[in-house]
Amino acid sequence: MSQSVNTLLRLRELILNGEVRPGERVSELSVSDRIGASRTPVRAALMRLADEGLLESLPGGGFAVRSFTERDIRDAIEVRGTLEGLTARIAAEHGVAEGTLADLRDTIARIDDLLGDDRGVEATFAEYVVLNEQFHTLLAEAADSPILAQSLGRAAALPFASPSGFLQAQSVLPEARLILTLAQEQHRAVVEAIANREGARAEALMREHARLARRNLELALRDRTILQHIPGGALIRRRQRT
Amino acid sequence: MSQSVNTLLRLRELILNGEVRPGERVSELSVSDRIGASRTPVRAALMRLADEGLLESLPGGGFAVRSFTERDIRDAIEVRGTLEGLTARIAAEHGVAEGTLADLRDTIARIDDLLGDDRGVEATFAEYVVLNEQFHTLLAEAADSPILAQSLGRAAALPFASPSGFLQAQSVLPEARLILTLAQEQHRAVVEAIANREGARAEALMREHARLARRNLELALRDRTILQHIPGGALIRRRQRT
DNA sequence: TGTATCCTTTATGTATACATACCATGCAGC
DNA sequence: GCTGCATGGTATGTATACATAAAGGATACA
Known part of the structure; x- marks a missing residue:
């Protein structure tokens, strides 16, 4: 399995499990350290999850876990x-x-x-x-x-x-x-x-x-x-x- | 303007203009050469356009211009x-x-x-x-x-x-x-x-x-x-x- | 003591080097 | 002449180095 897919799946699971809380910033580096992949596939996963709606992109760059009302x-x-x-x-x-x-x-x-x-x-x-x-x-x-x-x-x-x-x-x-x-x-x-x-x-x-x-x-x-x-x-x- | 946004806009324009034809493969390198950005922002733009539906991701990797019926x-x-x-x-x-x-x-x-x-x-x-x-x-x-x-x-x-x-x-x-x-x-x-x-x-x-x-x-x-x-x-x- | 400024740190944005896989082409053998 | 294998080239996947901008803290001055 590719690192991109692996990162995507694991990160999605982390979010859905609530291990990263809504509103919390998700930096490339923190995910990179946690998952063990380099920043490139992590970045791909972050963009994908932002498209899905699980993450929101911050004005200054970067992403945060989206919270839903x-x-x-x-x-x-x-x-x-x-x-x-x-x-x-x-x-x-x-x-x-x-x-x-x-x-x-x-x-x-x-x-x-x-x-x-x-x-x-x-x-x-x-x-x-x-x-x-x-x-x-x-x-x-x-x-x-x-x-x-x-x-x-x-x-x-x-x-x-x-x-x-x-x-x-x-x-x-x-x-x-x-x-x-x-x-x-x-x-x-x-x-x-x-x-x-x-x-x-x-x-x-x-x-x-x-x-x-x-x-x-x-x-x-x-x-x-x-x-x-x-x-x-x-x-x-x-x-x-x- | 960031290279990512620039690449996204120009590539979208190229597709809508028909300068790359439906079904045609869009490689990172070709876009990189054409736009003048490195592969990283090009890749981001490609993924984004695939999400939009203008590109489709190929089974073996890479992207092609989507054709619509x-x-x-x-x-x-x-x-x-x-x-x-x-x-x-x-x-x-x-x-x-x-x-x-x-x-x-x-x-x-x-x-x-x-x-x-x-x-x-x-x-x-x-x-x-x-x-x-x-x-x-x-x-x-x-x-x-x-x-x-x-x-x-x-x-x-x-x-x-x-x-x-x-x-x-x-x-x-x-x-x-x-x-x-x-x-x-x-x-x-x-x-x-x-x-x-x-x-x-x-x-x-x-x-x-x-x-x-x-x-x-x-x-x-x-x-x-x-x-x-x-x-x-x-x-x-x-x-x-x- | 408060505020402003500067410095440091850390983040993302970008470029590029490297690895790998797939495809095509060419050559050799049958 | 056809088929199969090998080799090379080109693509993407990945890692990492570097630049830059923003945020936070510390220090100095009022």
């Missing part, structure tokens, strides 16, 4: 949901290969199996996160649009905008299973709308799906909890210490 | 229009300072003046492009959302997705004046919807505005014309040689 998080969901709505509509309008539809339906079916699993939601949750991520990835591929994939990829790169992030957040809610089932119904409806070439309906359903994610965030925020990055770019709810 | 262009309009719709909605929902509304209305009024100008559309077109760009910029600022601005900025960075690009394209259409007037009505309606805190209506109007841009593109494509980059990231229609 609740408003930012809400907006990130809106953006992602809106673009996923467009993705669904374009997929429906252009038509999707039968194989892709089969993959989507298969993913949904495997989630159904997981929901019926004896072990319960908590035990199977990690698998659910992977499968859900797969569903969203398949949907993005179904639209078969590099331009859209680029925009959506950037929007989803924000840690709290990813499905896995929100599913993690949902996992500890009492009504987790209900929410997962609701999401399943939405997934199913979107796929059928795409199969039936109903663009407007597919878009509306996908945006409704995003509204669910937003509602869950509202719950998490209202319940006196704090949001914290965890590895993989997800969020967890944790009761705030008094 | 008609489908890509259509999708870019959709993405931009969709995100601008979200921008309008968020601005309406959160409320906009009276000063910003005044700025928006003032921009519209100045465009009205231009439309009533004796010199005609052709002569005043350059000013119109600037003012229209300003309108869209003000709208993005009105939403006051860094996250949304980031996504929208990326989507609008694609040369043919910018309002100026499409206005250039519209300029040579027979019905240019009609289209400009229609856009004015849409601009006005969006601003009033935002002022009245009608989020859904603001979003719908903005998306309709994007539909106009798309329709103009369809006209350009159907009329056996080719699309070509010109400096400033715009498109021009030019009758295809037989």
